[in-house]
Structure formats: C-alpha cells, structure tokens
Amino acid sequence: MISKSDILFQATKSIPKFIEKVNPLSSDFEITNRGVWSSEIFALCVMCDLFDVDDYIESGLYKGQSISNVRKYKSIPCYGFDLKIKDNIKTRLKYFFDHGLFFEQDSFIEIPELLKDDLDQEKNGIFIDGPKGWDALKLAEKVIGNNNVKFIGIHDSYLPVDMNDTHYKFRKHLEDNFNTWSTDDTDFVRKYSYLDNARWLEYLEEDQLGGILPYNKIKFLHDGSKYDGRLLKSYGPTITFIWRK
Numbered sequence: 613m614i615s616k617s618d619i620l621f622q623a624t625k626s627i628p629k630f631i632e633k634v635n636p637l638s639s640d641f642e643i644t645n646r647g648v649w650s651s652e653i654f655a656l657c658v659m660c661d662l663f664d665v666d667d668y669i670e671s672g673l674y675k676g677q678s679i680s681n682v683r684k685y686k687s688i689p690c691y692g693f694d695l696k697i698k699d700n701i702k703t704r705l706k707y708f709f710d711h712g713l714f715f716e717q718d719s720f721i722e723i724p725e726l727l728k729d730d731l732d733q734e735k736n737g738i739f740i741d742g743p744k745g746w747d748a749l750k751l752a753e754k755v756i757g758n759n760n761v762k763f764i765g766i767h768d769s770y771l772p773v774d775m776n777d778t779h780y781k782f783r784k785h786l787e788d789n790f791n792t793w794s795t796d797d798t799d800f801v802r803k804y805s806y807l808d809n810a811r812w813l814e815y816l817e818e819d820q821l822g823g824i825l826p827y828n829k830i831k832f833l834h835d836g837s838k839y840d841g842r843l844l845k846s847y848g849p850t851i852t853f854i855w856r857k
C-alpha cells in the first residue's frame with residue numbers, strides 16, 4: 613500500500629533528475645498561461661516514478677505545459693487529449709504530433725478505449741486537467757477500476773475554507789472514496805514550492821493574487837501586507853492523486 617511517506621521519499625529520489633531535465637527555475641523554462649505549476653509537474657513525475665508506469669495519459673492539454681515537461685523528464689510514451697488543439701500549439705508540441713501521441717478528441721470516449729485496446733497490458737498513470745471538478749471525477753470513475761490504471765491526478769482539487777463550497781465537497785469526496793495524496797501536502801509544499809518561484813513572481817507581476825500562490829507563501833505578500841487566508845486552506849490549483857483502495 614502506497615503511503616504519503618513513500619511519495620515524499622520518492623520525491624527525494626526524483627528531484628535531482630527533475631532539476632537536471634526540467635529545471636523550472638532556469639530562464640529557458642517556458643511558463644504558459646493556464647498551465648500547471650512546476651511543483652505540480654514535479655509531483656506528476658514523482659507519481660510516474662513511484663508507480664513505475666509505462667505510459668502517461670493526459671486529458672486537457674491546452675498549451676502543453678504539463679505533458680511536455682513530464683515527457684522531458686520521463687522517456688515513456690505520453691498520450692494527450694484535448695477537444696481543440698490550436699495550430700500554433702501543434703507547432704510548439706511538434707514531437708507529440710510527429711509521434712502520433714496527441715489526439716483532438718473527447719477524453720470521455722477516447723481514454724477508456726485507449727486503455728482497453730492499445731494499453732491494456734501496460735501500467736498507466738493519468739492526469740485530468742480538463743474536464744474539471746465532478747466531470748473530471750466522472751471520467752476518472754470510468755477507468756479507475758481498470759487494473760492497468762495505477763493513479764489518476766485531478767487538477768483544481770484545492771481546499772477552500774467554506775465547507776459549503778463545492779470544491780470543499782469535491783475534495784472530501786475524493787478523500788472519502790479513494791486513497792489520495794494532494795500537492796498541498798504541507799511537507800511537500802515546504803520542501804518543493806521553491807520550484808514555483810519563477811511562476812510566483814510572474815503572478816505577482818500580473819497582480820493575480822487570488823489565492824493561487826503556493827500556500828506557504830500566502831501568509832504575506834511581496835509588499836509585506838497580509839494575505840487574506842480565509843478563502844483557501846490550500847493553494848489555488850492543487851492536484852489530488854487518487855488510486856484504488
């Protein structure tokens with residue numbers, strides 16, 4: 613049974629390679645809007661290592677921040693699905709198109725098919741970053757029972773303070789029904805939120821402070837004023853990973 617300490621131990625083993633291959637703090641690292649945070653990309657890589665997956669499958673690519681960096685880290689096939697992939701993104705993510713790994717299709721239909729046919733005998737890790745919320749869970753529930761699915765990461769699973777907020781209910785539902793680990797884990801944030809430093813500065817510059825900072829940074833803003841932490845217990849996006857009980 614995988615536990616939080618297994619994940620954190622794997623993180624200590626995975627970080628040197630992540631810095632070498634992805635290095636989110638270098639000036640070459642490209643940050644795209646609506647993309648996941650670097651500490652979250654790291655968490656995806658840690659989970660792929662820990663569950664020793666043969667393939668990574670992503671639903672919701674947009675500009676490819678998450679999938680392109682997971683692929684930089686791990687030399688495994690990375691399959692991506694999006695309802696619409698813009699032409700300029702096709703150029704940017706040429707590798708995936710050249711290798712037939714990107715599909716402009718609805719994940720609800722295509723991911724279960726891929727797992728049933730081509731990837732039936734493989735160990736697969738899945739990340740859902742579109743559809744969102746309960747729809748993401750609907751997609752996860754279609755495949756979490758498959759023996760060939762080792763984990764599913766669901767983005768935007770942050771924890772608000774308000775217990776009536778649907779995000780709160782969503783997160784609790786995941787925790788009550790599956791084995792879970794979330795990237796807002798205090799020990800993980802303390803140790804690895806520095807990976808988001810470049811992104812954090814970008815958000816400060818754009819003045820988008822609505823609860824999206826890694827949450828060890830949200831007590832005080834850059835100008836020393838106090839952040840209003842009544843909205844969120846965790847930082848904005850957050851991936852919750854689920855795997856079978």
Ligand SMILES: C[S@@+](CC[C@H](N)C(=O)[O-])C[C@H]1O[C@@H](n2cnc3c(N)ncnc32)[C@H](O)[C@@H]1O
Pocket residue numbers: 644646647648671672673674675676677678679693694695696717718719720741742743744
């Ligand atoms: C927030 S963006 C993904 C960002 C990306 N993971 C990154 O890190 O850059 C969400 C994407 O999910 C896609 N999406 C929503 N529902 C989908 C579905 N049923 N199947 C495939 N893609 C979907 C949207 O078209 C959108 O491009």
